[in-house]
Amino acid sequence: MKKSKIRLLPICFFALIMLIAGCSSKSDKEGLLKENNKTDSEASLATVPDRFKNPEDVKIKVIRKIGGDDHTKQFLAGAKEEGEALGLKVDVFSADGDSQKFHNEIKKSLEEGYDGFIISHGDDPETIESVKRLVEKGKSVVTFDSNVELEKLDGVTLTSQNDEVLATFAIEQLIEDYEGQANIAYLWVDGFPPMVRRNAVYTEKLKNNPGIKEIERFGVASADTSGETKAAVAEMLKKHPKGELDAIFATWDAFAIGAVDAIKEAGRDEVKIYGIDVSNTDLQLMKENESPWKYTAAVDPKLIGALNMRLVVKKIAGEETPKNYNLEAYLIAQEELQVTKKNVTMDTLGEVLPGWGLSTELEEDWMKTLKQMNE
DSSP states (O other), rough: HHHHHHHHHHHHHHHHHHHHHHHHHHHHHHHHHHHHHHHHHHHHHSSSSSSSGGGGOOEEEEEEEEHHHHSHHHHHHHHHHHHHTTOOOEEEOOOOOOOHHHHHHHHHHHHTSSSSEEOOOOSSSSHHHHHHHHHHTTTTTEEEEGGGGGGGSTTTEEOOOHHHHHHHHHHHHHHHHHHTTTEEEEEHHHSSSSHHHHHHHHHHHHHHHHTTTEEEEOOOOSSTTHHHHHHHHHHHHHHOOSSSSSSEESSSSHHHHHHHHHHHHTTTTTTTEEOOOOOOHHHHHHHHHTTTTEEEEEHHHEEEEEHHHHHHHHHTTTOOOOOOOOOOEEEHHHHEEEEEEOOOTTTTTTTSSSTTTTOOOOOOOHHHHHHHHOO
């Protein structure tokens, strides 16, 4: 027994030494790895503008005049997610179409220490004065679908969905599908910069295609745009029996949603819809069997919010930014949505429409560094 124990002693001793050596080696490697990571992090941070060394100290306010629709929700979500991914403090506000609430919020927020502002759908003359006050206080400002006169203010960037392209995609598809001969209803409302731009394209296209005849039009921007549109389209369908109305051109998805409901209830699925803008609700309606909504031209609203955030962040960093910025538009076909058996949402639309919702535009390397550091 003693002999056996004597043989085991050297083996146990050797194993103990190896274990200690291994632990020591592992500890040294972990320490070295931490030190290297620290060095890499410090090196990356050196490329970040001074104002963003402590990103949590940077505050951004997103203020949107219109609200109550999916487009607004996704726009605000896109801006907030992008800003928070950079480590910033981001607050969002929707005035739900109330001009007084909209301007009061800008005035109030000016006194609350925000570094930058994203102003959405400030279409009235008062918006110019509101934004001017922000600029005079040294705030960085980006505006989306707002008064074109803001272009005259130094340092302010105006962004839009390139409404001319959106309108062109949708109306040209309608003209092509009907071979230049159709009676249509036009759903449009004046008074908003994007609507003015879309209407200019529509007017020109009808001028050059006399076989496309507008026989009815309706448009209202309210707390219940879709509901009021549904009632108006229902009356149009009664007024124009089958064979007298071929299609509807809807310049806003809130109009298209109301039109879909009216057409379905009237059993008039021969009347087709060509729209602008997109949301989860829109995709679901378009994907339904025998849906009258054939096409919609759109830009991802979440991406709009994100790109507006990148622009205002670049301004705060003191980097050069364009005076105007248009976002790339897509034409979404009902047929593309119905090919897949999967439920298509704004998050999965890229599987059907390659490139949708993705863009590295305006994303500087130092922004990527901040995102990595805030994961």
